[in-house]
Amino acid sequence: MDAKQDTPEKGVRTPVSTRLQEYKLTFKILVESPSSAVGLLIVLIYSAIAVIDFTYPSLLGVQDAFSMVPDYSNPVPSAPVWPIHPFGTTFPGVDLYQAVMSAIRVDLWYSLLIVLAGAAIGTVVGVLAAYVGGYLDEALMRFTDIFLSVPYLPFAIAVAFVLGRALDDVSIALAIVWWPLYARYAYGQALSVKENAYIEAAKASGVGTLGIVFQHVIPNVLTPIFVQISLDLGTVVQVFAALTFIGFASANPLLPELGTLISNGFQYAVAAPWVVFFPGLAILIFAIGMNLLGDGLRDALDPRGRT
Amino acid sequence: MKLRYYIARRVLLLIPTLLGLTLIVFIISHVGGSARLIGAYINIHSSVPVVVQEQQLMARFHLKDPLVVQYFYWLAAFIQGNWGYTQTSIYSGTVLQAINLFFPNTLVLSVLASVLTGIIGIPLGVWSAVRKDSVLDQATRAISFAGYSIPLYWLGLILIITFSTSNVCSCLNILPISGTVTVNLISGVDWYISGISYPTHVLLIDSLIHGRLDIFGDAVLHLILPVVTLTYGTMASVLRVMRSSMQDTLNQDYVRTARAKGLEEKTVINVHVRRNALIPVCTLLGYTIASLLGGVVLVEAVFDYLGIGYWTTQAMLNGDVGGIMGATVIFGLAFIFANLAVDVTYGFLDPRIRH
DSSP: GGGGTTGGGGTTTTTTTHHHHHHHHHHHHHSSSHHHHHHHHHHHHHHHHHHHHOOOOOGGTSSOOOOOOOOOOOOOOOOOOOTTTTTOOEEETTTTTHHHHHHHHHHHHHHHHHHHHHHHHHHHHHHHHHHHHHHHHHHHHHHHHHHHTTHHHHHHHHHHHHHHHHHHHHHHHHHHHHHHHHHHHHHHHHHHHHHHHHHHHHTEEEEEEEHHHIIIIIHHHHHHHHHHHHHHHHHHHHHHHHHHEEEEEEOOTOOOOOHHHHHGGGGTTTTTTTHHHHHHHHHHHHHHHHHHHHHHHHHHHOOOGOO | OOOHHHHHHHHHHHHHHHHHHHHHHHHHHHHHHHHHHHHHGOEEETTHHHHHHEEEEHHHHHTOOOOHHHHHHHHHHHTEEEOOOOOOSSOOHHHHHHHHHHHHHHHHHHHHHHHHHHHOOOHHHHHHHTTTTTTHHHHHHHHHHHHSSSSSSHHHHHHHHSSSSSSSSSTTSSOOOOOOOOOOHHHTTTETTTTTTTSSSOOHHHHHHOHHHHHHHHHHHHHHHHHHHHHHHHHHHHHHHHHHHHHHHHHHHHHHHHTTTTTTTTHHIIIIIHHHHHHHHHHHHHHHHHHHHHHHHHHHHHTTSHHHHHHHHHHTTOOHHHHHHHHHHHHHHHHHHHHHHHHHHHHHHHHGGGG
C-alpha cells in the first residue's frame, strides 16, 4: 500500500500535512473556548497524577501506590490536619490524601480499558453490520439489541456477579455491557460513510470487503467514535466506582479505589463527612472535566460549528 | 400505516427481545456451574445423604442434558412461574414472592422520580431555551451539567450528611435519612412484618387502608431524600435534550411563519414549538428510564430503602443467584415495556414514525 502512495491511492487518502493542520485547528478551537480549556486542564492534571503515581509515587507524597497503608492502632477516621493528613484519615487509619491519589490512577486506568475495549468491539460489530448488510446486519444488530434489553447498571451487576466479583471481573462486565452502545453508534455512522464515492472507488479497484471495512470505513467513523469515548469516560468512571461502592471488589478492601474508599467510609459518613466527601469529589471533578472536554471536542470537530 | 398496525408490529417485535432477555438470564444463572444452582435446595439436616440429594437435584433440573436442552427445560419452568429461590439477609423464599414484595417499593420510588422529572424538567428546559443566555438559562445549564457528572450515590450520601444531626445546622434535622419508616412508630403494627407492609406492600397505600395517617406522613418524609436524589440524576438529561430540542424547533420555518403572521409569542411557544420539541424528549425517555432503573439500585443501597435494588445488592453480597436473576428479569421487563410505551407514544405524536 505504501509503495503506491503517490499513484491512484493519493486522491483517497488525506495528505499528512492537511491532517496535521486539521488537528492544530481542532486544538486551537478547543483551547479558545474557556469551558473546554478547563476540561482539558482537569483531564491533564488527572492524567499527570495517574502517571506520577505509577512511576514516582513519592513525588505526590504517596508511600505505597498499590495498597493503602492501614494503621490498625488508630482505625477510626480522624479529621483533616494540614500538612500530615490534608484530607484526614479513613477506616482503617488510612491517609485519605494518599489513598485518593492512588485511587485516581486505578479508576482512570480501568475506565480507559473499559471504554476502549467497548469501543473497539462495538465499532467492528457496528461497521460490519452496516457495511455487509443483509443477514449479517440482522444477526449482529439483533444480537446487539439483546444486550440493550436490560438497563446497564443491573446488567453489569449480574454479569460481574457471575464472573467473580473482583475488579477485573467488574471491568470485563462493564465492557460487555458497554459495547452495544458503540455498535449502535458506529452502525449509524457507517451507514452514511458507506454511501461515499471513495467506497465505490475502492470497490471498483478490487479491494475486498474486509479491506474496505478496516481501511476505509472504520478510519472514517473513528472521529465521532473518539468524541463518544471522551463523553463516555466521565460516565464510566462513575459507574465503575458505583459498582465497587455497592460491594464488588470487597475481597481486597485495601486496594486504593474511589468506590471502595466511599464504601469503607460509608458507616462513618455522618460522624466523619470527609471520608466520603473527598473520594466522591475526585470522581465529580474528573467527570466534569471529561464532560467539558467531550462537549468541546464535539463542537471543535463539527465543521458546522466553526466560524 | 395506521396507528394500530404500528402498535401490533411493535408488540410482535417484543417476542425476540423477550427471548433474548431469557437467554441472558439463563446464561447468568447457569454460568456458575451446577453446584451453585442446586446449592439452595440441599438440606444438610435431612436423613438423605447430600450426595444422593445432589444426584436427585441434578436429575430434577436436567443438569446433565446438553445446554440447549437445559435452556428449553428452564424456559418452560420460567414461563410456568417457577423462578427458583432466593436466600438473602433481607428475605428468603421464592424469587417471584420476593419480587412481589420488593417491586412495589421500587415502583413508588421510580414513578415519583419520573413524575417529578417531567413536572420540573420539561418546563425548565422550555424556559431555558426561550430565555437563552439569561441568568435562568445559565443556572439551568449548570444544574443539568452537574447532574451528568455527579455520582448519584455520592449525592445521596452528601444529602444524608447534610440532613443528619448537626453536621451543617441542627435546623436541618427534620428529614429522616434512611429506611422507609421510623422504627418506633411501626413497631407492634400487625400489618407490617420485617420491613414489608400488607396487603399491597406499598406503605403509602397500606397506611391509608389501615387509617394510620401518622405512618403515612412518616413514610412520605422518608421518601423525600431518595426521590430528590433520583430525580436530580434523571432530570439532567431531560433538561439538556429539552433545551436543545426547543432551540432547534424555534429555528424552524413554520415557527418563523407563525411569528410573521403576527401570533403572540406565547401562542407560538405553546402551540407550535413545545409539542414538536417534545418528540426528541420522547426518544430520550427510553434512556432516561434506563438511568432511572440503574439509579434506583444505588439510591436504594445508600438509603437502605427496601426495594428491588436493595435486594440486588444484598443478593450480590450473599452470592445468591436467584436474587440476581430475578432482579435482571424484572429490570429487563420494566425496561422493555417502558420502551414499548415510549415507542407507541412516539408513533402517536409523530405520524412520520409509523411509516
